[in-house]
Amino acid sequence: MILRLISAIAIALAVAQPAAAQDRRVPASTTDLRLSYAPVVQKAAPSVVNVYAARVVANRNPFMDDPLFRRFFGGGLPQEQVQRALGSGVIVDAGGLIMTNNHVIEGASEVKVALADKREFEAEIVLKDARTDLAVLRVKDGRERFTAIELGDSDALQVGDVVLALGNPFGVGQTVTHGIVSALARTQVGITDYQFFIQTDAAINPGNSGGALVDLGGRLVGLNTAIFSRSGGSQGIGFAIPVNMVKVVVASAKSGGTSVKRPWLGAKLQAVTPDIAESLGLKRPAGALVATVTEKSPAARAGLRTGDLIVAIDGQTVDDQNAFDYRFATKALGGQAQIGILRGGKEMKLSVALETAPETPRDELVIRARSPFMGMKVANISPALAEELRLDASAEGVAVLDVADGSLAQNLGFQKGDVIAAVNNEKITRTRDLERIAKESTRRWAITLVRGGQTLTVQFSG
Numbered sequence: 001m002i003l004r005l006i007s008a009i010a011i012a013l014a015v016a017q018p019a020a021a022q023d024r025r026v027p028a029s030t031t032d033l034r035l036s037y038a039p040v041v042q043k044a045a046p047s048v049v050n051v052y053a054a055r056v057v058a059n060r061n062p063f064m065d066d067p068l069f070r071r072f073f074g075g076g077l078p079q080e081q082v083q084r085a086l087g088s089g090v091i092v093d094a095g096g097l098i099m100t101n102n103h104v105i106e107g108a109s110e111v112k113v114a115l116a117d118k119r120e121f122e123a124e125i126v127l128k129d130a131r132t133d134l135a136v137l138r139v140k141d142g143r144e145r146f147t148a149i150e151l152g153d154s155d156a157l158q159v160g161d162v163v164l165a166l167g168n169p170f171g172v173g174q175t176v177t178h179g180i181v182s183a184l185a186r187t188q189v190g191i192t193d194y195q196f197f198i199q200t201d202a203a204i205n206p207g208n209s210g211g212a213l214v215d216l217g218g219r220l221v222g223l224n225t226a227i228f229s230r231s232g233g234s235q236g237i238g239f240a241i242p243v244n245m246v247k248v249v250v251a252s253a254k255s256g257g258t259s260v261k262r263p264w265l266g267a268k269l270q271a272v273t274p275d276i277a278e279s280l281g282l283k284r285p286a287g288a289l290v291a292t293v294t295e296k297s298p299a300a301r302a303g304l305r306t307g308d309l310i311v312a313i314d315g316q317t318v319d320d321q322n323a324f325d326y327r328f329a330t331k332a333l334g335g336q337a338q339i340g341i342l343r344g345g346k347e348m349k350l351s352v353a354l355e356t357a358p359e360t361p362r363d364e365l366v367i368r369a370r371s372p373f374m375g376m377k378v379a380n381i382s383p384a385l386a387e388e389l390r391l392d393a394s395a396e397g398v399a400v401l402d403v404a405d406g407s408l409a410q411n412l413g414f415q416k417g418d419v420i421a422a423v424n425n426e427k428i429t430r431t432r433d434l435e436r437i438a439k440e441s442t443r444r445w446a447i448t449l450v451r452g453g454q455t456l457t458v459q460f461s462g
Contacts, residue, residue, distance in 0.1 A: 037176075044149060044212060045166060046091075046117075048088060048089070048091075049089045049098060049113040050086065050113065050174065051111065051123075052113070053084070085105070086171045087209040088167035088207065090210070090220060091146045092220075094146055095142075096138050097136060097250065098113060098136070098137040099135075099136060099246055099249070100135050100209075101210040101225055102133045102135040113137065115146075121140065121141050125137060126258075129249055129260045149212060149219070151247060152221045152243055153221075153243070154221050160181060161180060163216075164202065165200065165208060166212045167210070168207045170206060171207055172207075177202045177204070182199040183198075184198060185323055196322060196323060196325075198240040199239055200222075206227075209225060210225075223246055224239075245329070245330055247330075261333060263298075263329065263354040264297065264387055265297070266293065266296075266298050267293045268291045269325075270321060271288075272320070280345075281345060287342070291306065292393070293306060297393075298355060305343070310341055311340050311342055313328060314327075318340075332354065335354055336352060336354065358383050358384060359383075362385060363379065363380050363430065363431045365432075365435060369435070369439040371408075371445070372414075373409055375409045376404075376409040377400070377401045378401060381419070389416075390417070395419050396429070397428050397429070398429075398431050423437045423448075424442070
């Protein structure tokens with residue numbers, strides 16, 4: 001009887017042990033000791049490249065603008081300095097298309113890629129997309145066929161999945177690190193316009209930018225982009241652009257485009273604060289609130305109204321406006337998207353056409369006349385340009401596309417994305433208006449511009 005009681009207690013204790021404890025065992029064979037990520041690395045590594053970018057920068061001496069200085073100290077030629085950047089990339093097409101980060105090759109006049117087998121090739125920049133911080137390169141040697149990585153599905157990832165990061169940290173050569181998916185849909189990172197990042201604790205360091213984040217099938221699930229670090233090195237918080245966004249940029253490059261075409265909603269969205277959530281009767285702040293709707297836009301034609309709360313798109317929950325922007329931007333052009341909304345406490349579904357924003361003649365030009373605008377590149381505002389620069393759809397004036405380094409416009413503080421609305425009390429509606437006024441001989445300038453939704457009036461003299 002006592003023996004049976006002891007046996008029963010032993011069985012009960014064994015059943016009560018956690019499953020993990022029961023799984024612990026001494027390796028039964030050498031095969032158990034050889035578990036490894038090597039097969040995953042062998043599959044993905046040939047598709048990961050090192051990217052070397054260089055640009056020539058002229059070191060211009062500002063004193064050379066003074067005739068007296070040139071007379072006594074000589075004119076001299078501006079010295080040139082070569083700035084170099086290094087990063088990583090991933091081959092996504094056997095013909096030599098390579099994905100990397102835009103910040104790796106920004107401003108580069110020369111780009112080279114080195115394969116895992118040490119071969120080097122010159123590459124050309126096919127497409128740059130600053131809004132996603134993605135860029136597409138193409139190997140110039142069109143005869144070679146390369147090993148392209150298999151593209152996975154970032155929507156299938158779950159927190160806790162094991163991932164590997166491949167890249168070229170600190171320029172030491174191809175390196176592999178491993179970790180897990182720490183979080184998904186990170187939207188408060190502040191790196192790109194489309195904030196929906198994969199967070200991982202796989203070690204990512206400077207030079208890893210543009211490298212591959214792969215799953216255990218060797219499939220690309222993200223493009224490593226940034227780290228959160230107080231020291232400059234890896235501290236276990238890295239961010240990758242989901243591969244489903246990468247696919248959109250790849251498709252644009254393969255179609256021969258020089259820019260990325262995305263669906264246009266035609267509505268301005270805002271975050272749902274706790275106060276707004278309470279006023280709408282929500283249990284928690286979630287969704288994207290419609291602030292304004294542009295006339296004749298896909299949103300307007302679908303029946304979307306100011307005050308609607310977007311809570312889903314094609315059945316996928318929308319937690320905030322960044323999540324909606326990402327989901328909508330990764331939809332293929334053509335067809336419809338089903339948007340779930342709350343209106344007056346009632347659930348509704350609207351069908352929104354997936355089409356690009358209309359483009360009117362930009363008439364891009366660079367202001368060269370001696371004026372506060374000298375060195376500024378401007379364009380007429382269209383729905384497409386407003387979407388690209390994140391401007392208010394109702395903005396009037398001309399948009400600043402770029403400001404040349406060292407130019408008078410840059411020295412005066414003008415920035416990309418500024419909208420020049422009026423100059424000396426004259427309304428600016430086209431780029432040619434600004435070009436004409438810039439040529440006028442005047443010593444006083446009163447300029448009205450819009451920056452970040454705020455209207456500013458600045459004055460210059462001289």
